[in-house]
Amino acid sequence: MGWISPRRLNRLGMLNMNRRNVDFIARYNERSAYPLVDNKLKTKLAVAEYGVKTPKLLQVVQQQHEISHFREMAEDLGGFAIKPAKGSGGKGITVITGRDQDNYVKASGARIGSTELQRHLTNILAGLYSLAGTPDVAIVESLVESSPALAKYSYQGVPDIRIVVFRGYPVMAMLRLATKASDGKANLHQGAIGVGLDIGTGRSLNAVQFNRPVTLHPDTGLAIENIRIEAWDQMLEMASRCYEATGLGYMGVDLVVDANEGPLLLELNARPGLAIQMANGRGLLPRLRTIEDLKRPHFTPQDRAEYAMESFTTS
Known part of the structure; x- marks a missing residue:
């Protein structure tokens, strides 16, 4: 995997935060869609109406008195994920992968009791x-079981795929x-x-950790240069479909590959970060233009997914 310096990336059309905010987010994202x-x-x-699958919704907890119903519902579940509906950056997400008598087992292996979950x-x-620190609701979803082909590269957590979608x-x-x-x-x-992926094939390109190049996963020891995402064309079409579902012109689409369900949408982001450029070793700007x-x-x-695969492949 070749490494490209930040200075050269700038020459290759690196999108900076100011330009992202003004030329793309402010211009193409209606505030009403946020x-x-x-x-x-x-x-x-919203996305369900457009044929985009997400993890199964098990329960919505909106009021304090409904927490007792959660305990009853969770009795027969081996695993699930609790998420704040309005959380960001993964904050507040708790993933339960199993049970140990009266305790719940987190992805890290730590045990917590039902009182702590409540x-x-x-x-x-x-x-x-x-x-904004405003009152929220909790959603409880079925546990995502990552495809073994991808799971082996990740340490404990489920690997996901971020796709930047512009005008669909x-x-x-x-x-x-x-x-x-x-x-x-x-x-x-x-x-x-972050592992850059070739839009044309779903194959891995560069990889970075803390914006520095890596070729091996520091914990699994596996090489990152020969990864290929399964059902790649399906994932690109799903990401493209989110444009119709939301009307957002510029967004990040986060997907996972479930071992049983295939590609699933985790969440959407109206202000996707720019580190994806470092992972790919190239700037976003030429593609956006x-x-x-x-x-x-x-x-x-x-049609939009097929055009992107043909136009933006690096192979």
Whole structure:
């Protein structure tokens, strides 16, 4: 995997935060669409109408008195995920992978009791993790079982795929792999690995951790240079379909590959970060300008995905 310096990246069309905010987010994202993507529950309901699958919704906890119903519902579940509907950056998400008598087992292997889980739900309702500190609701989803082909590269946490979608076209993608440093979360700022993906094939390109090049996963020891995402064309079409579902012109689409269900949407982001460029070893700007310059845009998600695969492949 070749490494490209930040200075050269700038020459290659590196999109900076100011230009992203002014030329793309402010220009192409209607403010009225933000509540839809800033709320995971609203996102799930909206994308379902456009044939985009998400993890199964098991329960919505909206009021304090409903927490007791959660305990009853969770009795027969081996695993599940609790998420604040309006949380961001993975804050407040608790993933339970199994049971140990009266305790719940987290992805890290730590054990917690039902009292601690109920306290966590109370904190979510109080808005502890919401974007503006406003009251929130908790959603309980089925546990994502990562495809074994990808899971082996990640440390404890489920690897996910971020695709930047512009005017309905998938323009850049990366795989995020959890590490010990990131505490099993696929968060680049905490130390997860970002692996650039070729839009044309779903194959891995460059890989970075804390914006520095890596070729091996620090915890699994596996080489990162020969990864290929299964059902890649399906994932690109799903990401493209989110444009119709939300009307957002510039967004990040986060997907996972479930071992049983295939590609699933985790969440949408109206203000996707820019580290995806470092992972890919190239800037976003040329691809965004290519889409802006299209004389005849494609009307279907499938056509837009196919155009992106042909236009932005690096192989």
